[in-house]
Amino acid sequence: MDFLSDFLTLFLGKLQSPTMGFLIGGMVVAAVNSELQIPDAIYKFIVFMLLIKVGLSGGIAIRNANxxxxxxxxxxxxxxxxxxxFIGRYTLAKLPKVRVVDAIATAGLFGAVSGSTLAAALTLLESEGVKxxxxxxxxxxxxxxxxxxTAIVLASVYTSKQRDNALESLSKQEYLSKQRVTAGGYPNQRRIERRITASGYPKDPRDTAGARVRIWPIIQESLQGxxxxxxxxxxxxxxxxxxESVYExxxxxxxxxxxSILMLVMGMEATTRLGELRKVGQWYALYSFVAPLLHGFIAFGLGxxxxITTGFSxxxxxxxxTIAASSSDISGPPTLRAGIPSANPSAYIGSSTAVGTPVALALGIPLFIGLAQALGG
Incomplete structure (x- = not known):
């Protein structure tokens, strides 16, 4: 009962944080059909400022480290x-009615890192005296x-294959129609397929569509986004x-x-597409509960x-x-929105904020600290 009470306290506390408050506020504003709008130019400027800041803080920390x-x-x-x-691509994406691009974006958000969850872990480590x-x-x-x-590249590869498949299928249909007109009727299907094969059109467009996807240009385009x-x-x-001076x-x-403004925009956008998530919400909830703990245990094992080998504390x-169990609430949403525009923000934001983050905070951090103390004791 105490554990459940602690979980609910952390969950409600997270909902009352400024970040979550503005996200929920945006969802409410959109739900009541308000005409409030944030100009796209302002949104892009905010995204730029936030991502520059995140990159600067990471670069400074790395430069000062050994x-x-x-x-x-x-x-x-x-x-x-x-x-x-990759785990999300080949688990969540395989579940019924889950769109592949939504699953990849969700996995990308869970692979990215939450600064607030990391800060909570650092605070708890210090209070427990863990070095x-x-x-x-x-x-x-x-x-x-x-x-x-990785998420953006996988989504680009998938959408490229889907586009190639559609184009191949359309070309095949157009060729069939042309053959019917030329023959003055409807020739035998097997004879048509022989003509298609001889002319360079594959019997199954999927047989060659994958060969047309070139990985490096997609990576290059992703990095240039x-x-x-x-x-x-x-x-x-x-x-x-x-x-440091301009940073501070x-x-x-x-x-x-x-x-806060960014989360307001994301909340508004998430609500407008919430209807799509209701169809598969139970699968995202299941994934979001299991994934943080699974990811954390994988990273714990590697750590x-x-x-053992280098003396890493x-x-x-x-x-x-902890950073493996967390899901990004800063760099992830705007990056995925720009890099995978076809993905549904309700899927990856809702999965993270509604389930993933509370699980990482309430279950993951205490679990990993307790395990480390048991191993070190």
């Missing part, structure tokens, strides 16, 4: 972020960015320059206010390998598990 010590944990963070997206490396929090861009890039470009630019500036005086003070292992 890169040799970060090598193996950083590699594991990258692997975990990519793996989480961790000062640079451990800088692992988040190693997981966050690869997860988002506005959202990821801003994130990577901020990361590079944080690593290669000394932006300009980007950091504006961050929470801009994030233990780093602990158990507190660092908890941080790695």
């Amino acid at each position: 890169l040799t010590e970060m090598l193996l944990p950083g590699l594991f963070a990258v692997v975990t972020g990519i793996l989480i997206v 961790y490396e000062a640079w451990a929090a800088a692992l988040y861009p190693f997981m966050d960015i690869p997860a988002l890039v 506005s959202a990821l470009s801003a994130l990577l630019l901020g990361l590079a500036l944080g690593l290669l320059t000394r932006p 005086s300009f980007f950091n003070p504006l961050f929470r206010g801009l994030l 233990m390998i780093a602990h 158990l507190g660092g292992v908890v941080i790695l598990a």
